[in-house]
Amino acid sequence: MSKVKTNMNINAKTSAIGWSFIAIAVIMICAFYFYPMIKALNLSFQSGTGTNLSYVGGDNYARLFKDQTFITALKNTFIFLIIQVPIMIVLAMFISVLLNDSKLKFKGFFRTAIFLPAVTSLVAYSVIFKYLFGNDGLINSLLTNLHLIDAPIQWITDPFWAKITIIIAITWRWTGYNMIFYLSALQNIDNSIYEAARIDGASAFRQFSQITIPLLKPIILFTSITSTIGTLQLFDEVMNITKGGPGNSTMTLSQYIYNLSFKYTPDFGYAATVSYAVVILIVIFSILQFKLAGDKNG
């Protein structure tokens, strides 16, 4: 009887010790993630300028559908998503397959060089790209000197080209980062699978599409989810290269939330509503991508 009791005491004691190890982290995550999200939900039903907020029910959510800037920001985000993420994922996968060749020379150099952009600060590289792609920037001088263009391209100040510039910039920054995940996955694939396929007479393309791609699926899923979430949160590049302009042609959702709260006359309530739209989008995309991957499995 007394033995059972001591056992229980020990269990209760180790359990208490266990909880105390995780306590600070739990408190911090609650204080700086979950509590603010509850506050933001409450805020999203209020409107007004600065601290003069009053409850307006679902008006903010209705406003989203009529708000031209919000719709433009949403459209821009989707353009970036649909064009940039696939280009980058395919590029990262392609480079990693080339790099995974055991007979390749200078492998370390290529890998480090292509990964290097991922180490730079987002702000620093954005400013460098802004200078590179400026009207009198290096890219325009090079293209003019090579007689590829007659007049400088308005990389930053034309609505179409500004989007292209942002896409080029993000692709430059993140391809090497994604490549690392593919490389580490490729290194875990057993070479004997390819040998067996070769003996069976499978072409290089068939080996890639029937062996490599299926085995890389978890990584494809992981990189596309993180890239999608990253694109939905795009801020540093846009803020430092185009400021969302010209007009609102490169405005992203995060930039719009920032502008609503800190640039225009602050409307924290509506800004919170826009944030919730981003959260909902992220949740939908994550579920979608998991579903898609699951269906292909079955």
Added chain:
Amino acid sequence: MAKRIFTYVFLSIAAIVSIFPFIWMIISATNKSVDVTKGTLLPGSSLGANWSKIMDQVDLGPALLNSAKISISTTILALLIASLAGYGFEIFRSKAKDVVFNILLLSMMIPFAALMVPLYRMFGTITQNIPAIGINTMTAVVLPSVTTAFLIFFFRQSTKMFPKEMLEAGRIDGLNEIGVFFRIYVPTMKTSYAAAAIITFMSSWNNYLWPLVVLQSPEKRTVPLLISNLGSSYSPDYGVNMLVILIATLPTAIVFFLMQKHFVAGMTGSVK
């Protein structure tokens, strides 16, 4: 053979495109602003002149100091909190704790843009009561970014490989639970700590949006805020700005080249 050549050509182009902006940054840092706009690709002789302009006109020193203070304190606190938690979740595993762990993981889905407004208002309230940790202070920058579910997850994954008998041996030797953690777990997990430290330091050093919101006076500026401010100028001195960016990128570049293996381990740790 053709495939061979294609591989080398393709990888060389990719490598050149990746490195080129860095080389251009270094070349531009040694040139006069006019020469940069003329599209020069040769090193110039204005490095010294650009440097003295930085000394006169740019508050680079204070910004570096602010960034260093913020990044170092964030890294130390983040490693301590996350490793304690990762250890707790794995070593003292229970059903209830696993539920809590999964709830914490949900926080990774929350975009910072959504947290920015309520956090700013929270710190606004704090400012009225305790100005020392409110808006426009280092503490306000550090606190929200110090605990991430990613890092807790990272430490929990690393702890799975940890030989648990070592903990038992420590307990038999008379160490209490805190002693076991600091004397046995921490020293054996050096590589995990190194990887986590690099990732945390880098992201803190490069953090932009939250410091932009919360740090309002110019003397509090961190390096990314300084660069962003220089970058938005209408008549930029390209040579000077490129030198500032170069100097500001050096700490992270050095950390990267010294600890490349740990860096990659820290990044891919989440999917292994």
